[in-house]
Amino acid sequence: MILHISIDAHNPLQVATALAEVLNGKVYKFFTPGSYLVMPFDKHGTHIVVFKEGDVWVPGTDAESAQVLHAEPIKLVANHAAISVPTTQEQIEQIGQRQGWRVLTRKQGDGVPFSAIEFWVENRILFEFLPSEFVPQYLQTMQSEMIEKILGQPIQLMPA
Template structure:
C-alpha cells in the first residue's frame, strides 16, 4: 500500500486546494516552505505532498536523512498515480475545466479499465477512479488478468549486477 507520494507544482497552494476538493479532504502547510500536504482523512494516512516546482529529494550523507533542495526540473514528469476518489466523474471534469487543466475520461477499450486522466497544471498525471470505476481497476490488476493482458506468465526479473 502506498501511503503518500510527493509532487512539485508551479502553484503548490492551488494544486493542493484542487486535490483536496477532489478528495473531499483537507490541505495544510507542510514543513518545507511553500509546501502543502493533502489528505482525504482516511484511516490509512493517505496523502500527497505538493512542493514548489523544482524541489527534489536528495539522499543524506552517511547517517543523515534525506533532505529537500530546490533544483532545476523539466515541465513533464514520469510520476503518476492512480487514486480512488469520492468525487464523481462529472465533478472531476468540472474542476479540471475550471482550472484550465486537461481532463479526459478513458473508457475501457482505450485501456484495460476506465479512469479519469486529470493533468495537474497540464504536466502531472493523476488517474482518478471515481465511484464505480474502482472495481474494474481492482479486477484488472490481479496477477492472472495481467498475465492474460501480457499473453504470458509474469516472470521474475533477474537483477543485473
C-alpha cells in the first residue's frame, strides 16, 4: 500500500490546495521551505508532499538520511499515482477545469482496464483519481487472474 508520495510543482501552494480539495484534506507548510503537505486524514495516513518545481530527493551519505536538493526542473515525469478519493467525478472535473488543467474521465473498455479520472496537475503530473463508485472495478481488475489475462504470466525471477 502506498501511504504517501511527493511531487514538485511550479506553484506548490496552488497545487496543494487543489489536491486538498479533491481529497477533502488540509494543507500544511512542510519542512522544506516553499513546500506543502496535503493531509486527508484517512485511516491509512495517506498524504502528498508538494515541493517547489525542481526540488528532488537525493540519497544521504553513509548513515545520513535522504535530503531534498534543488535541481533543474523537468517538464514531464514518469511517476503517477492512482488514488481513491471521497469526491465525485463532477467535483473533480470542476476543480481541474477551474485550475486550467486537463481532466479526462476514462471508462473501462475504452482501451483501459478500469475507469479512472485523469487529473493532470499543472498539465504535467498525472493523478488517476477514483471516486468511490470506481474503486470496486479497480480492485477487481487488480486481482492476479485479471492481471494475467491483461499482461500474461509473471516473469520468473532468478536469485541474484
